[in-house]
Amino acid sequence: MTPTRETFGNIPLSSQLAFYALAAASVAIFCWGVWRRVKLWQLGTSINARDLLAGSVAAVWQKLRGGAKRVAIDAGAQKRVFGHGVGTVAHVSMYVGFMALFVGTVLLEADNVLSHLHHALKFHEGTYYIVYEFTLDVLGVLFLVGTLFFLARRMVKPPSLGHRATDWYVLLAFLAIGVTGYVVEALRILWQQPTGIGADCSPVGLWLAGWLHLGEAEARHSHFIVWWIHSFLVFGFIASIPFTRLFHFIAGPANIFLTKTVLGVMPPVTMEEVEATGRVGPADIRHFSQQQLLSLDACMECGRCEEVCPAFATAKPLSPKRVVQDLKGAMEKTAAALTAGKEADVPPLHGATIAPETLWSCTACSACVNTCPVRIDQLTFILTLRRHLVAEGALSGTAATALRRMQSNANPWGLPAAERTNWTDALTPKS
Ligand code: HEM
Ligand code: SF4
């Protein structure tokens, strides 16, 4: 007999219809959640995203090529996730497993639709079926191993990692989705009784089936129940993506695609801009670009920028991760104030959101930008905010002193010009 299985085997038509209705509802919640975030990004200055798609196919490709390449390498091949020890291995493991399960589910649905159109179009059988089942069975284990590592890490609570209650929900949901997926497979094996390679190609499900001592009727009944539990968990997961840390796998690649950051290059300020706006640098969140606001949503609080920041390491009042999170908070508060029609409640960025000492603690070393897995440009946020302080004459502390000394003595330490060559004394050869 050709190895295969029915997509909705043991599931009555009424449940299949309910399944599709719930799938549509979860996708609708997902889209609504994404749209709410897009509305927040629209508070920023326009990046003329539509222009990206204007012109001939060759011209459009020319504009999109760089971003597409970055997404493929940084996010697709996870290049920027590398370099973080076991965290990297766990993420890549979870990512590969997740992508395999996602593609596998899409293929399964494609087979279901095509085989309903014409039975000759069914492709989920024979050698394809064996390779498919085996690959997904093995890669599903990778997904679970990565998830278990992240759960263990959350219990240890490394200080640089952000913690929210929803992080537990995400990881426990992943664990439950993986485990119930295997239980559904084991129960299906028990009632379907495949033989030979048709059973061996699902090693994990087969192994689990060996532990469950159930007759065919019991296996069918349990299969139906666990199939529904598994489906509910998956729908809950889809709907929750825009409301949890999982949103980084949408906003992350989007930011990687749109970012224009070149290390060491500050965005220019033009006189026309200053005349039009009456200010230099951002004073509230609407003065950042739409791409910069999107980048705030890409942050998954991994803490990697904080770990490499020399200011943070020397106990200065600066954490690049905190800056990003505080700006994100300001974005949300601004949207809420504007929705309520209360312009006066729009939080100012300086002081209320980010203290001047935080901004002046930055050494502009770029280590945070260089290490961020989703290419958030913390440094440009900080430097443009500083620009505003300088333009407003709101300099204080060591920065103000250094600038005053530069003006009077041409060096930030205030040393007299006559002592400029003193350092060469130590180099004078002893006679
Ligand atoms: C699209 C490209 C992606 C990038 C660049 C990315 C990057 C990252 C990074 C750097 C972390 C922190 C890991 C660490 O601390 O070492 C993280 C966390 C996480 N990622 Fe991704 N990720 C991506 C896609 C995905 C996908 C597709 C999933 C779905 C399984 C996923 C699920 C998670 C989860 C659940 C966490 C949090 C783990 C925890 O609670 O500690 N990511 N991601
Ligand atoms: S650029 Fe500033 S915030 Fe970023 S790592 Fe260096 S000192 Fe820290």
Ligand code: SF4
């Ligand atoms: S800004 Fe980037 S490196 Fe820093 S915590 Fe967020 S995602 Fe991680």
